[in-house]
Amino acid sequence: MTAEKLLYAMNGIDDGILKKALEPKRARRHYIGRIAAAAAAVMIIAAGSLPVGTALGADSAYDILYEISPAFAQTFKPVNEKCSYDGIEMCLISANVQGCRASFFISIEDTVGDRINGTADLDDSYYLRCPFDHSSCCTFKSYDSTNGKAYFLVSFERLDGKDIDSDKVTLGINGILCGNKDTEGVLIADLTDTDTCPETMIGAENVSGISYSNKEPDTDTMRFLKTSDKQLCSICDYADVTAIGYFDGALHILTRYKDSNSCDSHGFITLHGKDGSVYDNDGICTVSYFTDQYTDSYDETIIPIGYDKLGNYSLYGEFCSSETNIKGRWQVTAKL
């Protein structure tokens, strides 16, 4: 297989999906518990696959599944397993199984307060216990402000390709992130006098991730900026640039994210030209690693660029974090 074959194979994608991709992005819709007439008609017709009593209840869950795909929604069977911890209730509303793939449709609700809202994020806090090797993903689907429920879809797949059949699967959640804090802006307006002899170290330990465009960097032998507690510049309370330097033909920027594990702090560093353009180069990469204590994390962004060109750019940062991380222990088990 070649990458070209993959690109050619895209021509087999469903026409309706291709058309939808060109539509301008819609604002996220908040369902208010009403059942659309068309959706109701489909639910009645499809009563064999989803009990009408569940579908026509006050819950807007079916509307949300229907929005993903009408055909998809009709394959779900009700489960209605609940678990509460610290006043927050998780409900496994329904599930579907199709061969080696399955999905759980769940809701999260704060029954005693208002800690859950439309920014709820479970991405790194959920786990699945299955009697088979699997891959999975969790996506936020919608938030209903009238009932205070956030809805998610957890999809998973057997890696051996065999059908999922009469298997017990446990879904657990350890924490819920809420309250996105997004910040962006110019970190350093003038890069002309960037230090060409910063403190460096060979290799990066505890590497947790690398993103690169063209060639994977060798994190064992490359030079990196040395970590420190310095704060060269910052535009938010959870991310600091601790070092900047130019060496080995590239601009290096070291950013520290505080408490990245619990609040999912992360960001991106780019070079912005005076004309508003964003500098791009195939060799740009980011190496992420943790400190020994695994609390703060570091991102070293490496941007190949001529030193004489630095004066044409300013350093720009986009940062994201969450305000709260609601720790807990929610767990439900379903037999598929």
Place this chain on the structure above:
Amino acid sequence: MDDSELIELFFDRDEQAISETDKKYGGLCTTLAKNILGSTEDAQEIKNDTLLALWKSIPPHRPEVLSAFITKTARNLTLNRLRSHKAQKRGGGEYQLALDELGDIITTPESVTDSCEAGELQQIINSFVSQLDVDKQQIFLLRYYYLFSVSEIAKRTGSRQGRIKTALMRLRQALKERLESEGYL
């Protein structure tokens, strides 16, 4: 003019069909072709070839989704032209970048059966894309079908470029896992 009216013009063999289609979809065809070929002149030729292909195929064909029919026609013509000029320098920056990005997920090309049917691969890709949520579908297709740049995708989706890059990285990883599970990698 809506798409059903456009199609009727084709069926009536009214030459206004060409000018109206050019007005509505000409820009999209040209952009898609230019993303691959890198040349405005070549992209204009592709657009004209696409309009001619439409005139020849409608009727008897009556596309259900006209925009998709047009872009698939334009894309095929463009990729075929690229293939026939393979020895020449590829001018399309976005096409080459997209190839490089997808190339990263093909780690052991020798181990893959090249005899896999094109139709099978199309089905896998279609299944993969249709199971994505709407936002991720849009990002994936704007990048790897329409071959828009990351900055253009960011504008279209109202997201930041960094988020688009991260989403694409995760989508490529998910595609890789899917192809591995199907035995294509």
